[in-house]
Amino acid sequence: MKLYIKRLENAKDLPIPKFMTSGSAGMDLYANVAEPVIINPSEIKMIPTGIAIALPKYYEAQIRPRSGLAIKYGISFVNTPGTIDSDYRGEINVIMINFGSEPFKINRGDRIAQMVINKIEVPEIIEVNELDKTERDKGGFGSTGL
Numbered sequence: 001m002k003l004y005i006k007r008l009e010n011a012k013d014l015p016i017p018k019f020m021t022s023g024s025a026g027m028d029l030y031a032n033v034a035e036p037v038i039i040n041p042s043e044i045k046m047i048p049t050g051i052a053i054a055l056p057k058y059y060e061a062q063i064r065p066r067s068g069l070a071i072k073y074g075i076s077f078v079n080t081p082g083t084i085d086s087d088y089r090g091e092i093n094v095i096m097i098n099f100g101s102e103p104f105k106i107n108r109g110d111r112i113a114q115m116v117i118n119k120i121e122v123p124e125i126i127e128v129n130e131l132d133k134t135e136r137d138k139g140g141f142g143s144t145g146l
Contacts, residue, residue: 032049
């Protein structure tokens, strides 16, 4: 499988996404901001990454929060994980939210997200009148206890 990455003209100085260790599942994405961006507590901002990608059919890229930003600053994503479909060729943007109590500053080139590539199974869709029963059945939202 090959992942084609294009750095946009305004992001040629930023690193190309890369895996930080040999065992990493996700590669880091960088903030493509011209000037520092402040995300205040409870605020949502879209941050560009300066890249576009081309995935093979039946693959997706999941854009996920970085755990260090989450635990240290309360930074996450509104739509996590974000899905990049195989036919999308636009810039990848990250919709960030500050759940923390202090303003959070994003500088150009900061590592703001990670991208994980997954193969997608395309199921045969079969409509039925009834589904098989299970022990859990329709129980959800805490039905199995703590």
